[in-house]
Amino acid sequence: MNIIEVEHLHKVFRIPHEKRNTLFETIAGLLRPPVYETFHALKDINFTVEEGEMLGIIGQNGSGKSTLLKILARILVPTEGLVRVKKRVTPFLELGVGFNQDFTAAENIRIYGIIMGLSPREIDEKSDYILEFADLVKFRDTKLRNFSSGMQVRLAFSTAIQTRPQILLLDEVLAVGDQEFQKKCLEELERFKREGVTIILVSHDLGAVKQHCERTLLLDHGVQVMIGETDEVVERYEKVG
Amino acid sequence: MRIQHIKELYDYRNLIWVLAWTDFKERYKNSVLGYFWSLLEPLLMLGVLYIVFSNLMKVQVEHYQLFLLQGIIMWSFFTRSTSGSLYALKFKTPLIKKVYFPRDILVISSCITALLMSIFESIVFLVFLLFFMIPLSLNILFLPVIIFLYFIIALGTSLVLSALNVFYHDIQYIWALVLQVGFFATPVIYPLNVFPQYLQDILKYNPLAQVIYLARDVTLYSKVPNLASFLFVIFIAMIILGIGYAIFMRLEPRFAEEV
Numbered sequence: 001m002n003i004i005e006v007e008h009l010h011k012v013f014r015i016p017h018e019k020r021n022t023l024f025e026t027i028a029g030l031l032r033p034p035v036y037e038t039f040h041a042l043k044d045i046n047f048t049v050e051e052g053e054m055l056g057i058i059g060q061n062g063s064g065k066s067t068l069l070k071i072l073a074r075i076l077v078p079t080e081g082l083v084r085v086k087k088r089v090t091p092f093l094e095l096g097v098g099f100n101q102d103f104t105a106a107e108n109i110r111i112y113g114i115i116m117g118l119s120p121r122e123i124d125e126k127s128d129y130i131l132e133f134a135d136l137v138k139f140r141d142t143k144l145r146n147f148s149s150g151m152q153v154r155l156a157f158s159t160a161i162q163t164r165p166q167i168l169l170l171d172e173v174l175a176v177g178d179q180e181f182q183k184k185c186l187e188e189l190e191r192f193k194r195e196g197v198t199i200i201l202v203s204h205d206l207g208a209v210k211q212h213c214e215r216t217l218l219l220d221h222g223v224q225v226m227i228g229e230t231d232e233v234v235e236r237y238e239k240v241g
Numbered sequence: 242m243r244i245q246h247i248k249e250l251y252d253y254r255n256l257i258w259v260l261a262w263t264d265f266k267e268r269y270k271n272s273v274l275g276y277f278w279s280l281l282e283p284l285l286m287l288g289v290l291y292i293v294f295s296n297l298m299k300v301q302v303e304h305y306q307l308f309l310l311q312g313i314i315m316w317s318f319f320t321r322s323t324s325g326s327l328y329a330l331k332f333k334t335p336l337i338k339k340v341y342f343p344r345d346i347l348v349i350s351s352c353i354t355a356l357l358m359s360i361f362e363s364i365v366f367l368v369f370l371l372f373f374m375i376p377l378s379l380n381i382l383f384l385p386v387i388i389f390l391y392f393i394i395a396l397g398t399s400l401v402l403s404a405l406n407v408f409y410h411d412i413q414y415i416w417a418l419v420l421q422v423g424f425f426a427t428p429v430i431y432p433l434n435v436f437p438q439y440l441q442d443i444l445k446y447n448p449l450a451q452v453i454y455l456a457r458d459v460t461l462y463s464k465v466p467n468l469a470s471f472l473f474v475i476f477i478a479m480i481i482l483g484i485g486y487a488i489f490m491r492l493e494p495r496f497a498e499e500v
Contacts, residue, residue, distance in 0.1 A: 013498065022411040070497070074341040077494040089341070097339045100263060102270055107263075114259045115340060 002086075003167060003198050004049040004072065009081035011042040011067055011222075041067045043222045045081070054199040056213035056230060058206065058237055063219040065202045069093060069169050072200065087198075090117065090165035096156035101145040105136060108144055109159050116163045126162050133184070134158035154181060161188045167198045206234050249343055257346050261353035268358070276361070283313050283362050290430050300431050304461050307369055311460065312429035314362050315453050319395055320420050322355035326399030327406045327413050334500045344493050345486070348403050352396045370460075378463035384456060387466070390478045391452045397481030400489040407492070407499050428453055448477040 017035040042064045049055050057065050070076040071083060073091035098115045099108050109130055113123040131137045134154040144152065189212065192199060203209050209216055209230060216233040218225040220240070226233055250257070269276050287310050294300045294309070302308050329351040330337065330344070337344065370377075406412040427449045433441050444450055451470045458464040 021409065023405075023409040023415070024411055026409065075338065075497050091340060094335070094339045097335050098333075100267065102267060103263070111259055111263055114255045115336070115342075120255055 001051050002048040003051040004047075004086070004200075005082070005084040006045055006047050006072075007082040009042055009045040009068075009071065009083060010040070010079050011064070011071060011076065012079040013039040013041055015039055041222050042071075043224075045219075045224050047217055047224070047227050049198060049200065051198055052193075052196040053215065054193055054201065054213045056209035056216035056233075057200065057202045057219065058204070058209060058216060058234070059219035059225075062221070064222040065219055066093070066171055068219070069171055069200065069202055072167075073169055085167065087166035088117075089167045089169060090160075090163050091169040091171075092160055093169065093171045095153050095160060099144060099152065099156065102143060104141045104143055105131065105147070105155060106140050108155065112156060112159050113162065116160050118163055122162070130155075130158045130162060133161075135181075150178075157181075157185060161185070165192070165197055167200070168192060169200050169202075171202045172204065206237070210234055246343065250346070250349075253342055253346055256342060257350045257353065260347065260350035261357065264351065264354040265357045268354075279358060279361055280365055283310065283317065283365060286313055294430055300435070302432060304373065304375060307366070307373065307375060307461055308432075308457060309430060310366050310369055311457055312427075312453060314359055314366060315391070315456060316424065316427060316429045316449075317362070318355055318359040318391070319423075319449060321358060322352040322392075322395040323399050323402055323416065324413075324420070325355055326351045326403045327416065329399070329403045330407050330496060330500055337497050337500050344496055345400060345489060348399050348489070349396065351403075352392065352399055355395070356392060375461060376463060377460070380459040380463055380465055383459045383466050387452060387455050387459065387474075390474050391456075393478040393482050394448055394452070394474075397478070397483070397485035400482075400485030404489045404492040404496075407496055423447075423449065426450070448474060448481075451477075 014036045015038070017037060045068065047055075057068065059065050067076065069091065070093065071078055072085060073089050073093065074085075075091070075093075096112065098112055100111060103111070106127060109127050110120070110123050113126075113130075114120065118126075128137075131140055134151075134157070136151060136155055139147070139151070144155075147155070189199070193212070199212075201209065201213060213230050215228060216230040217227040218233050218237050225240075226236055269278065287306070290309055290313070291306060295305055326348050329347045333347050336342075336347070402412060402416060426444055426447055433444050433450060436444065451474050455466045455470055455474065459466055
């Protein structure tokens with residue numbers, strides 16, 4: 001069954017030349033129509049994702065990978081075309097969204113967990129395990145502002161991984177923590193895969209894409225270059241450069 | 242669509258609450274006197290206004306201290322919820338750019354934070370009620386309904402302000418002016434009958450004035466709420482919420498690109 005269907009998707013950003021930031025400027029400028037520059041971030045994207053599949057998305061910086069993920073996550077609205085997502089999406093676009101530096105680790109697990117869709121009950125049950133997984137048990141009641149950035153990312157990932165996603169969107173978040181922590185993360189990812197979670201992985205790490213994704217989508221300047229077997233797509237990408 | 246949206250909000254109830262509660266806690270976290278500040282503020286204001294208005298201006302109102310205190314607490318709720326909501330979207334930019342949830346949640350939770358602060362301040366009011374031995378009647382049971390309607394009015398207004406403030410940065414200055422005028426057009430420190438008749442005829446259409454009158458009637462004066470004002474407030478609350486959502490929903494798709 002197709003769990004994600006994307007047809008003729010376009011995304012155009014409008015970048016105004018002169019930004020009208022106040023009501024006054026807007027009223028004063030009513031007679032002069034604003035001049036916009038348009039940026040075509042995605043051009044005619046078409047693909048489907050099967051339930052339980054792991055799809056990679058690769059391409060250079062500015063090729064539209066993150067924009068595509070944001071549209072799938074309902075954060076951005078398509079300019080044209082159709083996007084059908086049939087189950088709940090859990091986006092890991094950035095880790096630790098909503099972290100508050102003035103609160104303790106335990107409090108932040110609660111806030112972030114709820115943002116990521118956990119129920120308060122699940123958080124109560126899992127917060128010990130989350131701290132353990134992040135290797136931060138000692139710092140349960142330490143304010144987040146005293147954490148290093150590595151510790152914060154570990155806390156965020158350990159919390160986020162506790163959600164029970166149906167569709168998981170990953171944007172470069174695997175590159176966190178030290179080797180050992182990365183290994184743990186990949187194990188969790190494999191567990192999700194075994195449990196039949198549909199995963200979309202955006203990455204520059206071609207090795208990881210090759211290892212985990214059956215199929216891959218290659219984007220270049222917003223254009224869908226090719227979608228198919230990961231090995232072929234990666235080969236094409238490496239050839240084109 | 243409406244019903245669906247309410248259902249979606251219900252699914253996100255934990256998020257609404259956690260956002261409101263953390264903002265409430267954060268407000269007092271870094272101050273030495275903590276929660277005590279929020280009780281001190283209305284008390285100080287009460288002291289000053291009471292001295293000025295009962296001695297200099299000779300306002301003649303029964304239970305004036307409580308009249309004043311209730312006015313201050315209720316007015317602060319409106320200014321806090323609406324001014325706080327001006328930044329409800331802007332200060333949560335990372336959330337808007339990185340996760341999906343119905344965006345009105347940010348405004349709702351910001352209004353709830355304001356409500357929590359007002360409820361907390363009401364402790365002072367309760368103490369005063371007991372101290373002056375004001376007789377209460379069963380009519381006080383109307384108070385939660387009145388507060389609910391007041392919340393709806395504040396929420397509707399906040400939805401408009403928060404959405405517009407994403408696109409027009411001067412909304413905050415305009416709104417500060419509106420609030421200043423509003424303070425004097427609302428019976429916070431004096432009853433409206435201090436004004437000449439023609440002004441009273443205009444000001445009675447101020448929904449905040451009606452809400453505050455209703456609240457005072459049922460708490461301080463053991464009166465049954467005036468049916469006409471009650472219906473007027475219900476009507477206005479629905480209209481403001483409707484307009485608020487219409488504007489908010491229209492601008493919502495562009496939030497993630499604009500904040």
